[in-house]
Amino acid sequence: MRSNRVGWLLLAPTIAILGIFGIVPFLYVLYVALHQWNPFGANPYMVYNGANNFRRLVFDNEFLTSIAFTLKFAFFAVLSEVILGYFLAQLFMREFPGRGLFRTIHTLPLIVAPIVVGSVWRLMMTPSIGIIPYLLKSWFGYDLNIGRDATMAFALTVIMDIWHWTPLVTLTLLAALVSLPKEPFEQAQIDGANRWQIFWHVTLPMIRPAILATVFIRLMDALRTVDEVWMLTGGGPGAATRYLGLHIWKIVFPKTDYGYGSATSVIVLYLTLVMCWLLYVALVARRGQKRAS
Amino acid sequence: MEHLVDLDAVDDEANTIVASPQRTGFLPIVTNWFDRVFVGIYLFVALELFWMRFLEQSIPLSVCHVLAIALGVLIVWRG
Numbered sequence: 001m002r003s004n005r006v007g008w009l010l011l012a013p014t015i016a017i018l019g020i021f022g023i024v025p026f027l028y029v030l031y032v033a034l035h036q037w038n039p040f041g042a043n044p045y046m047v048y049n050g051a052n053n054f055r056r057l058v059f060d061n062e063f064l065t066s067i068a069f070t071l072k073f074a075f076f077a078v079l080s081e082v083i084l085g086y087f088l089a090q091l092f093m094r095e096f097p098g099r100g101l102f103r104t105i106h107t108l109p110l111i112v113a114p115i116v117v118g119s120v121w122r123l124m125m126t127p128s129i130g131i132i133p134y135l136l137k138s139w140f141g142y143d144l145n146i147g148r149d150a151t152m153a154f155a156l157t158v159i160m161d162i163w164h165w166t167p168l169v170t171l172t173l174l175a176a177l178v179s180l181p182k183e184p185f186e187q188a189q190i191d192g193a194n195r196w197q198i199f200w201h202v203t204l205p206m207i208r209p210a211i212l213a214t215v216f217i218r219l220m221d222a223l224r225t226v227d228e229v230w231m232l233t234g235g236g237p238g239a240a241t242r243y244l245g246l247h248i249w250k251i252v253f254p255k256t257d258y259g260y261g262s263a264t265s266v267i268v269l270y271l272t273l274v275m276c277w278l279l280y281v282a283l284v285a286r287r288g289q290k291r292a293s
Numbered sequence: 294m295e296h297l298v299d300l301d302a303v304d305d306e307a308n309t310i311v312a313s314p315q316r317t318g319f320l321p322i323v324t325n326w327f328d329r330v331f332v333g334i335y336l337f338v339a340l341e342l343f344w345m346r347f348l349e350q351s352i353p354l355s356v357c358h359v360l361a362i363a364l365g366v367l368i369v370w371r372g
Binding site: 051057267270274277281 | 349
């Protein structure tokens, strides 16, 4: 009983911080989502309107389109980052000259602020002054203009995200790979397993928790990406890169429609949690059940 | 005076404290009560949004409230 009290006492600061910075703002957003509130509109006061914001949301084609674009973005970005991150982690496991230097350089994008990443990529991609359109034009005769080409704008946001966040995946998977015991690998080699079998039956199951944690973190990040994309494409051309975070930003800041923006945020949180939970069920819970039965 | 901790006793105690009773209902995974409440709330929201989008013009939303709560209770009770 006494140890319980000490446990709660030690947990108290964390719970207090979580409550103040997590639960209370969420409840406030939920409260605002049930109101019509535009402080700069004709009526600047909050007016309760029940579920009308959510009702408006399910008929909002821009929102539904941005969900589709965001899911596509998150799928391509996270999948590419995990695959590329794994290969880079495997590369860093080997000894080669300049490994330390290469590892440091590879980690540098992580320390750059997203807004800076977006502006640098914007500078590199701007048709008249950017190096990439210039090189593509002179080498391949390809005219890159992300202000006109929706597919290319989408692809570039994905590539930018991969460039920025693959090092995080690499570091996580590298830490997981380094901490693996050698015995199962030696055992598998003695048993005559080939490289693919060792990867599939030994390495992958052992680093699964690390992969899952990384995928969760990256998925949540990808679903709420704003600043990089805002700097690179501004959500355009048209609505081709208007992802959910950017969509909410446009509702809340330029339009100052706080009630509707809050409702959108709540639904985005809902979607994120559902996706993470489904992923958890698919990869962990069902497997645990199989093992238990 | 130093306190010696009987590690075996601590382990035994830890083994007797099960985090929460788990069971298998009609949901395709092993769940505890928190999982079922979680699934219930998520299905509640999904059903409400679906109803608003496709059915509210012909059937009032209060019908959805009743159905969604009943589904939530069923999931928590039998899921």
